[in-house]
Amino acid sequence: MTATATTPGPRRARIIGKKAVLPWLFLAPGLLLALVFKFLPMGKGVWLSFFDVRPFLGDKWVGLDNYTRVLTDHRFQDAIGHTLLLGVGMSLGGIVVGSALALLLEGQARSLKIIRTAVFLPVVTATAVVGEMWRLMYYPTSDGLLNSGLGLLGLGPVPYLDNPDTALWATMAMGIWMLAPYNMVIILAGLAGVDRSLYEAAAMDGVSLRQRLRHITLPAIRPALGIVLTLAAIRGLRVFTEVYVLTGGGPAGSTDVWMTRAYTLGFTRNDIGGASAASVVLLCVTLLLTVTVNYLRKRGDVR
Amino acid sequence: MSAPAIDPVRTPVSATPARKSAGKGRTTPARFDTALGWSDRPGPAWALRVLLCLLALGVFAAPFLTIFSGSFSEKASGSTLSFLPHHPTLLNFQVAGERGIWDYFGNSLVIAGGGLLLQLAVCTLAAYALARHRFRGQALVLTLFMLTMMLPEEVIAIPLSLVLGHVPVVGVDLKGTVWGVILPLGAWGFSVMLLTEFMKDIPTEIEEAARIDGVGELRMLWQVVLPLCKPALGVAGVLGFIMIWDQYLLPLIAAKDPTDYTVTVALSILRTDPEVGSGVVLAGAVIALVPSLIVYLLLQRSLVTGIAAGATKG
Numbered sequence: 001m002t003a004t005a006t007t008p009g010p011r012r013a014r015i016i017g018k019k020a021v022l023p024w025l026f027l028a029p030g031l032l033l034a035l036v037f038k039f040l041p042m043g044k045g046v047w048l049s050f051f052d053v054r055p056f057l058g059d060k061w062v063g064l065d066n067y068t069r070v071l072t073d074h075r076f077q078d079a080i081g082h083t084l085l086l087g088v089g090m091s092l093g094g095i096v097v098g099s100a101l102a103l104l105l106e107g108q109a110r111s112l113k114i115i116r117t118a119v120f121l122p123v124v125t126a127t128a129v130v131g132e133m134w135r136l137m138y139y140p141t142s143d144g145l146l147n148s149g150l151g152l153l154g155l156g157p158v159p160y161l162d163n164p165d166t167a168l169w170a171t172m173a174m175g176i177w178m179l180a181p182y183n184m185v186i187i188l189a190g191l192a193g194v195d196r197s198l199y200e201a202a203a204m205d206g207v208s209l210r211q212r213l214r215h216i217t218l219p220a221i222r223p224a225l226g227i228v229l230t231l232a233a234i235r236g237l238r239v240f241t242e243v244y245v246l247t248g249g250g251p252a253g254s255t256d257v258w259m260t261r262a263y264t265l266g267f268t269r270n271d272i273g274g275a276s277a278a279s280v281v282l283l284c285v286t287l288l289l290t291v292t293v294n295y296l297r298k299r300g301d302v303r
Numbered sequence: 304m305s306a307p308a309i310d311p312v313r314t315p316v317s318a319t320p321a322r323k324s325a326g327k328g329r330t331t332p333a334r335f336d337t338a339l340g341w342s343d344r345p346g347p348a349w350a351l352r353v354l355l356c357l358l359a360l361g362v363f364a365a366p367f368l369t370i371f372s373g374s375f376s377e378k379a380s381g382s383t384l385s386f387l388p389h390h391p392t393l394l395n396f397q398v399a400g401e402r403g404i405w406d407y408f409g410n411s412l413v414i415a416g417g418g419l420l421l422q423l424a425v426c427t428l429a430a431y432a433l434a435r436h437r438f439r440g441q442a443l444v445l446t447l448f449m450l451t452m453m454l455p456e457e458v459i460a461i462p463l464s465l466v467l468g469h470v471p472v473v474g475v476d477l478k479g480t481v482w483g484v485i486l487p488l489g490a491w492g493f494s495v496m497l498l499t500e501f502m503k504d505i506p507t508e509i510e511e512a513a514r515i516d517g518v519g520e521l522r523m524l525w526q527v528v529l530p531l532c533k534p535a536l537g538v539a540g541v542l543g544f545i546m547i548w549d550q551y552l553l554p555l556i557a558a559k560d561p562t563d564y565t566v567t568v569a570l571s572i573l574r575t576d577p578e579v580g581s582g583v584v585l586a587g588a589v590i591a592l593v594p595s596l597i598v599y600l601l602l603q604r605s606l607v608t609g610i611a612a613g614a615t616k617g
Contacts, residue, residue: 037466
């Protein structure tokens with residue numbers, strides 16, 4: 001009796017041992033890469049943000065000096081404003097234009113599918129390429145593409161990117177242009193889920209188009225809108241390539257955002273400590289935003 | 304256009320079938336198929352829709368035409384953009400070639416190809432473990448992979464460039480090599496999530512049958528699970544390619560000198576070169592644009608499904 005009970009023991013232990021190791025073997029490459037190229041840099045960034053980094057003299061602990069320096073620097077304060085304005089403008093503009101596109105291009109007809117395919121092109125195009133395109137469209141003389149359009153309306157040429165007053169808005173327009181078709185796809189998926197019989201019933205009750213959109217369509221696509229807004233907000237916070245390619249932060253720092261500022265500080269001025277502190281601030285805000293949104297969405301799911 | 308057009312409408316959560324017109328038995332667009340109640344019969348509303356569609360095409364698609372035409376124009380500048388090239392020529396591409404655009408393009412191809420292969424391999428292995436095994440710390444691993452999505456290159460750029468210059472423990476300098484771009488792209492949380500969710504839906508009976516036949520874990524993944532995952536691999540592949548091709552900051556910080564740049568980063572070199580005109584920059588932009596365009600037109604269904612899935616899983 002005892003013999004039969006004990007013999008499977010070690011064998012099972014060996015099998016369990018093998019079974020326990022196996023998933024980790026499969027996970028190892030991914031975890032290793034994430035560790036070395038994501039989490040280690042993150043930790044290193046947090047660590048360096050407390051130091052005055054001096055390449056040959058050794059790093060010096062400065063506590064929170066980098067943070068106070070970054071947060072009190074007026075160029076960084078301006079950059080916060082630009083980042084928020086750009087993020088909010090791009091997110092809201094992207095949603096408004098994306099919804100309009102989705103409502104316009106909803107349908108099964110083959111011609112509509114082809115139009116959707118064409119309208120989606122900005123999303124798959126690399127940001128750097130889009131930047132070059134828009135630089136040319138924003139050509140400041142009166143025979144530039146967009147300015148000649150304005151000329152037809154009888155308006156003077158606008159030096160879009162060369163004027164500190166217009167550069168940020170011009171960047172925002174490009175951001176909306178890139179974001180709107182992406183939102184369109186998500187909102188279209190939401191629109192497809194609307195129960196058609198509700199539309200029919202509403203029509204029989206003589207409901208106006210506006211009421212129909214407000215009371216049937218909007219509630220149905222609200223989850224999609226929530227997702228789109230979250231994605232856009234997080235993307236807006238870490239906006240870099242758009243600005244770097246289009247204006248490089250200029251003219252006169254009028255389009256400098258948080259990340260271009262940090263980049264300049266770290267790579268051009270070699271202030272690794274300050275740049276790290278700036279990155280950590282951005283990281284904290286991003287994490288906070290993501291966690292809050294996830295919490296709100298989970299609560300929404302339950303309800 | 305012969306490529307299948309994007310069709311998010313076909314992948315709804317709970318779509319009702321299109322209304323059947325009485326008697327005929329085939330589907331026709333009806334008044335209640337769209338939120339705005341567009342009609343397909345000629346009339347004022349129909350004309351308005353056509354007009355608005357043309358406007359949308361003009362705003363979102365026409366700029367691409369001007370870019371293509373500009374790249375083939377003999378004298379292109381910001382002030383001579385149009386839909387048809389003036390005096391069509393390949394001179395711009397020739398000059399761009401002399402400035403090394405094809406070398407940059409080669410860098411891009413190596414990075415996109417290698418990066419995508421590594422990403423798919425790494426993420427498939429991880430997803431298989433997460434979907435098919437129960438082990439301690441599973442939730443933690445999942446959270447770690449999700450965190451990788453919240454740590455984009457922008458946020459960790461400065462310390463990442465230090466790590467690339469001297470990888471800890473092994474002490475290798477990855478700067479100036481394609482590995483400096485490829486390796487950081489390996490673990491992409493989005494692909495791990497997507498593939499995990501997909502693998503969970505594959506019935507385990509197939510695997511159990513194979514296991515009884517004595518199939519080992521690696522062969523199981525390669526010969527049984529992967530062939531069933533083709534749709535998900537397609538989605539992860541398209542989105543991964545577009546994500547890698549769009550990389551800007553990573554190739555910038557991983558490069559030792561400009562010859563290491565990818566084609567998207569190299570556009571800025573062309574632009575700041577005083578001797579080349581806008582036409583050459585446009586030729587470079589077209590070269591950088593074509594691969595993602597091809598991938599998109601071939602696999603757009605996967606792309607759209609992926610965006611909708613990624614949005615709901617987030």
